[in-house]
Amino acid sequence: MPHSDETRDEALRNLSARAGALAARTSQTPEDYGAKAGSYGYRLLGVLLGGLFVGLGFGAAVDVVAGIRPWGMIVGVLLGFGISIWMAVQSAKKMSAEIERELGPPRDLPPDDEDD
Template identity: 40%
Template sequence: MADKTGPDGTGETGRGRQPEATIRDDELERRRRDLEASLATRRTDRLEGKDEAKAATGYGQALKLSSEFIAGVVVGVGLGWFIDRVAGTAPWGLIVGLLLGFGAGILNVLRSAGLASEFGQSGEPREPKK
């Protein structure tokens, strides 16, 4: 037969009696307010730009920028190849298309990262996304 001694020596299973809390409720409330104030100061820059609050970070931003670049190059090469097939200027259409696509891809990345102004907008470029 099993004896009556449980994990805490009372014979009861489970957590048993817990020691009374040494931190009072007003101390916890003060700490919660301090934490809330600290978080509010850190979030102000995110809440100012509503579009910026939903911006992708890390891997998502890297995937977005790389796809912007690759799309520009692929479209340039595709148009160059098409011009070569129609006009019979091989390989010059493909070479020119590749170079134009490369330039367009870089411009797309700069616009997406916020380092170049959008088409038709004048003035200063916006701050880069972090």
């Protein structure tokens, strides 16, 4: 309620300022899910390439030590690729569980009547 010496315009400006402050406090900024999805993609790519290159490195080291020139590298690359696929699947499961905890279970889209 405005004070007796306060004019109506001042009271409206004061009320508007308080309403704006309340709106600023209560409004939530939407989360940037595009950036989060991009980071998940880069993380999976890093896991895949990392496993491949680590297998390549171990295979090359076995080739030098054991003297079985191409076979150590071939087996190392295949093992590294297999392990990186397994690690990527495990990482994707963890990421899916994290998103499901945050957003809830996935929902179906409403039926599209324009397909006819």
